[in-house]
Amino acid sequence: MTTTKTAVSIEDSLFQKAVSLANEMKVSRSRLFSMALEAFILERENRRLHKGINAAYAEEPGPDERQYQDRMKEYHRGMVEGEWRSNKEISTG
Numbered sequence: 487m488t489t490t491k492t493a494v495s496i497e498d499s500l501f502q503k504a505v506s507l508a509n510e511m512k513v514s515r516s517r518l519f520s521m522a523l524e525a526f527i528l529e530r531e532n533r534r535l536h537k538g539i540n541a542a543y544a545e546e547p548g549p550d551e552r553q554y555q556d557r558m559k560e561y562h563r564g565m566v567e568g569e570w571r572s573n574k575e576i577s578t579g
Contacts, residue, residue: 504519
């Protein structure tokens with residue numbers, strides 16, 4: 487893996503906290519900053535994905551999808567209907 491050196495400016499108090507945390511975790515400051523940036527980027531990507539999923543499901547299903555859902559409900563009902571009867575007969579003896 488190739489690395490790139492960079493210089494960033496952060497508040498002294500944040501830097502001191504980072505130094506303490508890096509020592510506690512027994513990792514270098516560079517590794518700590520890399521881990522934090524990776525976590526931040528992943529969180530942003532997850533939020534973007536979640537927003538996209540919510541937008542996709544916010545729309546009402548079209549006629550074709552609604553018809554498919556209705557067929558699947560009937561299919562599922564037919565599959566479990568016999569199980570309900572069998573379980574009821576078993577429990578009532």
